[in-house]
Amino acid sequence: MLYKYLRVSLFSLLCSSSLIAAEVHEFFLDNGLQLIVKEDHRAPVVVSQVWYKVGASYEMEGKTGLSHMLEHMMFKGTEKYSPGEFSRIMAANGARENAFTGSDYTAYFQTLEKSRLYLSFEMEADRMRNLVLIEEEFSKERQVVTEERRRRTDDKPINQMYEYFMATAYQTSPYQHPIIGWMSDIQNYTLADLQTWYQRWYAPNNATVVVVGDVEAQAVLALAKKYFGPLKSSKIIPPYPRPEVEQFGIKRITVELPAKVPYLIMGYKTPVLKTLSEDNHQEAYALEVLAYILDGGDSARLSKNLIRGQEIASSVSTGYDPFSPLTELFSFSGIPTNSHTVHDLENALREQIQQLQTTLVDQTELERVKTQLRASQIYELDSVFYQGMKIGILETVGLDWQLFENYLDNIKAITAEQVQSVARKYLINKNLTVAILNPITGAKK
Amino acid sequence: MKFLSFLILVFSSPIFAIPTIQHWQTDNGAEVYFVPAPDLPMVNIEVVFDAGSARDGNKPGLAKLTNSLFTEGAGGQSADKIAEHFDNLGAEIGNSVNSDMAILSLRSLTETELLQPALEMLALLLLKPDFEETSFKRVQQQMLVSLQYQQQSPSAITKQAFYRAIYGTHPYATLAGGNPESVAALTRDDIKAFHARYYVAKNAMVTIVGALTRKSAETVAQRLVAQLPSGKTAPALPPVASLCKTKRIHIDHPSTQNHVLIGQPGIARGDPDHFTLYVGNYILGGSGLVSQLAEEVREKRGLAYSIYSYFAPRRVAGPFISGLETRNDQTAEALQVVQDTFQKFLNTKLSEETLKKAKQGITGMFPLRIKSNKNIIGYLSVIGFYRLPIDYLQKFNDNVEAVTVEMIQEAFQRRLHLDKLVIVTVGG
Known part of the structure; x- marks a missing residue:
């Protein structure tokens, strides 16, 4: 079924008064999903994070902010769950959940009481492959993202200046574009753009699931097999390299x-x-x-x-x-x-x-x-x-x-x-x- | 050997228990609260004084400036020396002030040769701050720049106006940072007098979470505050007056959004309605994307990215606040939606199903509240400072479960006055 125990390692920090060691286990499922489990038994909680290899630096001009927009839409329903139901179910189970997009990743996470890890796996596996993008939800969420941009950037002089600084410093690197995207891009991409982006990057072989907490690695592996195991992998074509050109002067x-x-x-x-x-x-x-x-x-x-x-x-x-x-x-x-x-x-x-x-x-x-x-x-x-x-x-x-x-x-x-x-x-x-x-x-x- | 100790760690994982808080007093009258946390070789310590900005009197900014000066020179040791001392030990020293509390905090590894000298220095800072001229002037200037900086932030401007409007002449009306006029007028004598009055043992509390025995925790607390003069506890704060009518304030600002705060004075710590209002507000505006406010403002209409409400209990009535930011031309619409949602919440009895889900969420989240030393010391400081029951954490879920739909409706109708709201908008 799957490779087991590719690497087991000790996270050991040298410390004269005591040895702190936590075992980190790494697994790959058949469909390419990477699972990393770190046991920490101090409190009966677990954090579950799904990391996708996609972010602002993967985007092209005119479509900046698409990864972040898709992150928002990931809460807007699947074949099985209606828009917003993801958050409602998580809330009713005492999970603290959210998501974040960076230049080089998009990540979704829940922190929950340890016995509820299955819930995170079940729902994350579902939205990894079965997202339903609906025009009506998208048009509202686009407005939410424009408000987010106004709040984070347009009305904060230092943040706005930072955008111009980055766009000046980088000439060819994708880091020249803001993670949230330029306003006109946010206002112009279509549902089809999001659909393409989702299909291109959201697959088990482009994801790493990281679990840290009061869990047992083998049990987490069994849970991962059950929920993520059946998902189909995709052919992932990495983005073209866009290295920054050499700079010649201030x-x-x-x-x-x-x-x-x-x-x-x-x-x-x-x-x-x-x-x-x-x-x-x-x-x-x-x-x-x-x-x-x-x-x-x-x-x-x-x-x-x-x-x-x-x-x-x-x-x-x-x-x-x-x-x-x-x-x-x-x-x-x-x-x-x-x-x-x-x-x-x-x-x-x-x-x-x-x-x-x-x-x-x-x-x-x-x-x-x-x-x-x-x-x-x-x-x-x-x-x-x-x-x-x-x-x-x-x-x-x-x-x-x-x-x-x-x-x-x-x-x-x-x-x-x-x-x-x-x-x-x-x-x-x-x-x-x-x-x-x-x-x-x-x-x- | 190494492998063996590793095995022991894994198989002796602690069985979960809600931390039992240990409580005692030092000889000179400071309260101490302690939770042992043996798993990591580190300790978090907070020394908390009833010396927050509510004690500013007619000198807004005084409490904060005083609190910022401890690391700037003590017992003849310069700011450079003090900073080097902590950094060379890998220790983190921090200071902060809110309306009620003034805090000095320390995080250190528990190896004796690191912890001991860190404690010695913290004790020196508390006992013999120099408050010398150069440092005083510099930190005063930094506070002034920070106030200037806040004037370019619509969110900071909104907050200042909101507190001024709901608290009027009460000490809670100004924020800890003060205002430019009052900060510029502060003198070293003000600082010294404030320090002498409030940084005393009877006005102090020590909280400790970390890999220490009870005996070492006692020694730590003793070392930190034993030499402080006993002094007097701070006097009671004046009660907060209710608002008589709705106040609508708008401040023009060159921003693309209006920042909106709506609210009024709410509840004090230990208020008998606390859990009822907490659970009710969780449903109204305290549960992120799932709350009624988020549903109406964000999910249905796309009017804002952030939308929330909360009660922030303090020594005396802390605020009830609801906030959002929206594109300038949508401000009136968003305000209407929030007020309609409030109104509907007061008029409609919640369904049992809604309450059940809220309770499941709150109680199910309980383990997350105490998952780290940092989380636990946060609770410890609040429980100790406000003299909440020492079994507050043990009883938390029971208190939540005891709330009924009738209690929520009755308490909100009695405590939330929709005809007496302060509404502040800042923007274009």
Whole structure:
């Protein structure tokens, strides 16, 4: 019937006072569905997440936001259940349920009392293959999504500016488009577009089911066989690769919007584990360490030097995701204090970067990052949802969930020289995009 | 060896029990609430003072600014040193203020060489904050920028106007962040006086959830608050006046949506109607996509992405709030639908089937409420701070089951006054 026990592994976190280990089981059903079960017996609950390999980065121009729109429609009925019934049944069973769409995934989840896992499997399996798309439901839900876009983006100056920043920074990468889609695309796609998108991506062999909680792996496998097992697989044709072209020099934009405070975003194009060859994986980990040196807690450099110290930033942060499937931005963003401008803030951030390029980071800073990451790996175990999320994201972007097992070791191996080297190689003008939000009074001009 | 300990962990999985809360007092009068959670080698600790923004007096923002300054310097240790200290231990220090509570929180691993120094520093922060000039000025400026920032957010503007309108002259009328005039006028002397009055043992509570024995938990609590002056408990807050009539407020804002809040003063913690209103509101607007409001506003008409209602009980009457955002030209329609839904809810007795499903949902979800240390400490702080029965969690589902359709209709008719609603809209 199916492969069994492809890999069994220990999620072990080294910790002097006790050993925390949780068994992670991975299975594949005959139809290609991947099932990953992590046992966590602290409370009688279970989280069940279905991850599909489809998201905003799979979409083409003119159809942006289609994956997100389809996510909404997944609650609008199947051959067996009427529109909205999914949520009504889940609610009556005390499930906390929702769904989310990202650049590289669409995921549906329920957290429930452990004996009700079957319900999640039964209904997720049903809507994986038997969705019924109805014009009347679609036209209402399209309105809901336009309201969602207004609320999330159009009426939030920083979020709107971020859209323009991304569209400027990326030239060929699909990351240039917002996950929710451009408004005109939301208003123009048809029921047939959704039908095509659903048929193209929603199949057991394009899905990973992640279950974390007070369950027994073999019992979950039996349940998965029962509900997901009979589903037919599809021929999945992966999207054409659309790598970002090389950038040759700084890109700058100013966004003028009704707002009260200015805002700065700077982003340097950087590689990620997935775009680096195996030999160069340490570069992604070095960038991760670099992000923590700058912004890992109140003692990190940006808080210490820009918020305190020079008092140039009222708030400031960095962002980098080594687990993204496509070229990422190592980004800086912040609000200047009232006595400084966004230009002062940009200069101060560039000084911080320059310092990383010219002077080796201190050994105590590296130690601090490692201690923090070790602690946060344990803190994360307090959330079943987050444990599932980490596994789901890695699998869906085509990395192995077991990467997390070696994550801390890989971080620990990073040297001050490697941090300096990635700062010199990637945090350079050639890779940089800068966006400034310039507040205006009155309405949008 | 390693493999053996792994087996033991798997086969000794704990049998589920609703956590029993342990409660005692320190010698100088601080209340302590503790739940042991032996599975992960970590501990969550909160030190909670009755020093929320309701204690601001005529200086809105005072409670929050005071609470933000603890990590900015204490016992001669600079903000840099304090931050390094916690970060180097992998410990997370946090601070927050709401209308009733001021909280300092710590999350740490339980290894002695990590936990001990983290506790020492937290105790120092509580006992000897410096409140020195540079930090004071900087954090004050940050609060001012944050208030400016809120003025570009229609949702923040709506919230400010809503609380002002339902609470009038009551301390709940201003939010913890204060307003630009009052924050700019705050002085270090204000901070010192506020600290001396409210950050005292009799006004303090310690909650602990983590891999500690009762004995170590006692030591932790003792270490954190034993040196605090005993002081006095905070005085009772004034009662909240009912509204006399409906108030309609609109504020122009260059946004594409109107943000809408509708409501009035609701209930206090421990109110005898609490569970009745909670279950009723679950049906009305508290159950996500399934609630009556969501059905009418979103599912049937596509008018909004987010639509909800809730009671937020506080020390004295907290708000009843319903909210949504909708395209500017649909505002009147959406408002009408919400009010009609309220009206229908009051006039129509719920079916037994509807109530049954709601109860199943609420009681079925109970295990989710206490699934993590973080969830449990949240309940602990509320139960302790508001002196709710110590078996609140054990009795939770029974209290839900006891609610009837008659009780819901009677309580909503008595407590929700549709002729005295505040309606705030912000947008174009």
